[in-house]
Amino acid sequence: MKKILVTGALGQIGSELITKLRSIYGDSNVIATDIRVDNQIAEQGPFELVDVTDEQRIFQVAKDYQVDTVMHLAALLSATAEKMPKRAWDINMGGLMNTLEVARELNLQFFTPSSIGAFGPSTPKDNTPQDTLQRPTTMYGVNKVSGELLCDYYFQRFGVDTRGVRFPGLISYVTPPGGGTTDYAVEIYYEAVNNKSYTSYIAEGTYMDMMFMPDALDAIVQLMEADPAKLIHRNAFNISAISAEPMDFARAIQAHIPEFNLTFNVDPIRQGIAESWPNRIDSSVATAEWGFKANYDIDRMTKEMLEKISSKVNL
Ligand code: AKB
Secondary structure (H helix, E strand, O other): OOOEEEEOOOOHHHHHHHHHHHHHHOHHHEEEEEOOOOHHHHHHOOEEEOOOOOHHHHHHHHHHOOOOEEEEOOOOOHHHHHHOHHHHHHHHHHHHHHHHHHHHHHOOEEEOOEEHHHOOOOOOOEEEOOOOOOOOOOHHHHHHHHHHHHHHHHHHHHOOOEEOEEEOEEEOOOOOOOOOOOOHHHHHHHHHHHHOEEEEOOOOOOOEEEEEHHHHHHHHHHHHHOOHHHOOOOOOEEOOOEEEOHHHHHHHHHOOOOOOEEEEOOOHHHHHHHHOOOOEEOOHHHHHHHOOOOOOOHHHHHHHHHHHHHHHHOO
């Protein structure tokens, strides 16, 4: 049985991952941490205030609860990181380094997500291979590539059991993302339900990888439970479920809301980031090494997103 500390537990991934982990490993075995308190998560099980730039505090909480695993999610996303690059470096790299050090000192299994943002304009755009050119042009991308290398280093140099995936844009109806380039793919569903129209800041024809949150959560659990003997890569596995551009979402939504109307008002910063990322990455190495499989395509995800958001609106 695992005992897991999760940083950034109130973020888009964390808020759903905590619930899933608690259902698998038991409420008291999942220690949610963040820089602010959320009563619902805190009532369900252990919760501690932890700022990931404070290594001593991470160490203390990990030691007090005698955890054997840390899942490090706290990070600034791509668009926010572009607005404040120095702060992004401090939080994304400082937080990762601190958490890896705690994992080394206490011999913890370690998970952290990388991203499709770890690729850049010179990366092959279609069927992007697992091992390829990575020269990202954003601060977020620089952080993610450095993080991938740092996790490999901690495994090779110190034997820390580091594992990770490159997440695409994650789509969910529980906690909205904040400050990402792929956030439009969540906003479009809320606007479809509330206003039957959406103005996209990403241009028509711009493809990016996406995934519905339940597939992302399954992938984390599956990778952490995978037989280490089968893992050749360990960190930064490409995983994707959907390659889509704004019109693909519009068409999927129109199957349920025919009057839905999509217009465009492109944001040059986020459009520039999106254009530097792949159209569709190849997940076959993750499938071969630990059995990754996505269950949701865009149509199945759209049906569930619209149903769940409508039921929240009609409460
Ligand atoms: C972002 O858009 O910054 C994130 C990501 C793809 O890593 N959703």
